[in-house]
Amino acid sequence: MIYFETPRLLLRSWKEEDIEVFAKINHDQLVMEYFLKPLTDKESLDLYNRIQDEFSMYGYGLYAIEKKEDGAFIGFTGFHNITFNVDFAPGIEIGWRIQQEDWNKGYVTEAAKACLLYAKENLPFKTIWSFTSLPNKRSERIMQKIGMEKVKSFPHPSVPDGHPLKEHVLYKITI
Template identity: 40%
Template sequence: MPLIETATERLLLRAWRDSDLPALAALNADAEVMRHFPSPLDAEQSAQMLVRMREHLDEHGFGFWALQRRDSGELIGVTGLARVGFAALFVPAVEIGWRLARAHWRQGYAREAACAALAVAFEQLGLDQVVSFTVPANLPSQAVMRSIGMQRDEGGDFLHPKLPDGHPLQPHVLYRIRRAQWEAQR
């Protein structure tokens, strides 16, 4: 499938380059950025993540893109769409997600990039809905979800199957947006 990339006024959502690994590794090593994940990632884990993201992009034409500022060329994070890779009641599904370097928080970049990703999901991929999920304590991500029109599906909340039973990050909240909702808010 041909690779889809997109852009906004301030951002490029593009394919990954080998030269992106140091910035990705720094992002994933930041304990504050990773506080809602089981642990920060080391350089090798980030390299493996980069391979997985490239493979998803190559296979599906979309995925988690490198998020680059247009003005400076700086890689500031990860944003995009991916097929959910675990079993849950809402799967099969495509999720939207983001992870930004701390220096770029609270500047509207996550929302801007997520809006661009939703446009790809509904206009180019023809999806009927997109989901997103996080731990209950991740209020900033939930605020982004609501700001892009997603609604909480309390009946869809779940225990993340890739975390061990009893892990404090296992409970997840589920948000959804359907194509009709997205079209109505445009």
Template identity: 45%
Template sequence: MDKKYEFESDRLGFRLWSDEDSVLFSRMNADNKVMQYFPSVLNKKESDKFIEKIMDHFKEYGYGLWAVDIKETHEFIGFIGFYTATFESDFTPCVEIGWRLDDRFWNKGYATEGAIKCLDYGFNILGLNNIFSFTSKINKPSINVMKKIGLIEQGTFLHSNISEDNPLRPHVLYKIDKKTYDKNH
């Protein structure tokens, strides 16, 4: 079955979400390993609600967190893309690049490959000027991806949507602007 991709990298296809994604995405969001750097796992209803939010974001902004497949096998592996962060902070609202992959697909370079392609798409197709990314300070795998794709550390902050006693509250902030991106690519 061929799927229609909005854009592609060497190994990955980026597309809008389909009904078939719900079961696999729900399984991912219920996995403690996948969700270890988030405040909690999501149940099926919460996971489906998240897909609705993603689709609403596409309708409002024309971009979002794309469902990602391995092109060769058409396997859904998670999402990579953009989301408009609006929680209370001195750098919001902003466009955030993010990813969440099923742990079966970790350590294969997919997050880095997909995020690099999304940066290109964001700056050169969508016309974005700044792209941010952030995660808890203890999320070393995502911080490594941020560094690999050329984002520059901006500092730290306490995430306003995470409780004060939660070890995930201290966050690190990364950013890249169009000028820096163009210079490096």
């Protein structure tokens, strides 16, 4: 199912054939640089299944991104329920991850802006959060480009104390 589109992208339901590319994205050291570690094939499959479950439960989630020009699956952008112990949870996060070869082409910004518009017109929430570790300036720049405002920094409770990725930056937008 196609949920919405942009001039260059389709944001759609996931297909089983996306799993192989998804696992490759999650193995990539540079893509996963600001996560605790790259994902194994099993962890990628588990994440794929959790994404499917969120769509079933809530009617929204992390949308698969497909390029119109060649039909290639390149990653995801969309919404995820924040469930870990922080003062802005429960809440809705907008997040993204795409394959490295499609970085710096504006795809994530284009898809994320479309997600926000889709949420404003179709989804039941108005406040959306985004966060990343302090060193991840690429993702923080996307947050700024899509109109989010910086709220604060916070120690991510799932990252071990003393880890260089412990401190995160939090952004917010009301749609």
